[in-house]
Amino acid sequence: MSEQVNGQRIRRSKADWLALFEQQDQSGLSQLQFCKQHHIAVGAFYNARCRFARQSPVESPVRSPQDEFLSLTLPCPSGPVGWDIELSLGGEVVLRIRRP
Numbered sequence: 001m002s003e004q005v006n007g008q009r010i011r012r013s014k015a016d017w018l019a020l021f022e023q024q025d026q027s028g029l030s031q032l033q034f035c036k037q038h039h040i041a042v043g044a045f046y047n048a049r050c051r052f053a054r055q056s057p058v059e060s061p062v063r064s065p066q067d068e069f070l071s072l073t074l075p076c077p078s079g080p081v082g083w084d085i086e087l088s089l090g091g092e093v094v095l096r097i098r099r100p
Helices: 014-027 031-037 042-055
Strands: 002-005 008-011 083-090 093-099
Touching (some): 014 042, 031 042
Antiparallel strands (some): 083 093
């Protein structure tokens, strides 16, 4: 994958991209923040990450089911069922769902 930086074309190898993905993971920055800081085209970063994730799933971190799901126990109401759900997605984005 190549991109333009200061009018010059940059072509990164798979090893280059994998090193960048590792740096971004370790940085604690979002992909967008990392790309801006390192002058990388965000689209190129996303596309490369997706492409290499499909090619080599072994390199992805192994996660247990406990890392993916949160167990919730809800009380059983005796009356009509209604609910409110609020998810904080980060970046001041909140998703609210309500069933009266």
